[in-house]
Amino acid sequence: MRRCALCAGPHLSFPAADSSLDLQVCEECANVKLVRETVQLSVDVEPGMPHGHVITVFEEGEADADGDPGDLNLQLHLLPHPRFRREGRDLHLTASITLLEALTGFSHEVEHLDGHKVRHRAALTRACRQHAERVRSGRPRTETVLRRRSSWSEQRSRSRAKSSASPNKACPCTAMSYARATW
């Protein structure tokens, strides 16, 4: 939005007859020299907004030929985090454990983005061939995926753990991890 340099009043723009320039006239005084205004805007970015989400700020865009202000559209671009990776609504994190920890069980603490600690204890970790076994630069590595259930699905996870007598046929390893995970 542009304002008059002398009286700071709003202006109207009219297309000139013989060129692509606009004829800009102040509504409140005779001045026709106009300057671009710098405004600091405060925009609320809510938790969970996805990459590419567009936030529209009403009537803070450029004025059209009639002087009506357009909207300002802000598009969010998420920068990569050094530790966490976002996939939809899930956060992914990779941590290393020793072979001894994998065989005898371990306790692992993760510091979350907001600083609170998430502790995971596993009595036994088993490799999951479907998810994980892979070789990186000639060095054998095995991953086991353990999933932190969120509050709304925690009960479902616990009921799954109770019924671990009938493990998931598609991925017995993951079922084992669900069953033995204590959060």
Added chain:
Amino acid sequence: MPVYGDELRKGDLVVAFTVDFPQQVTEQQKQALRKLLV
């Protein structure tokens, strides 16, 4: 992380553990491992 538009729901935190295998195992350690695991 929180689901946008539904504050009561949250996504999962998925932790993938990579197991670091030892670079070298001596013959003595191998025999001990065989004894333990077989």
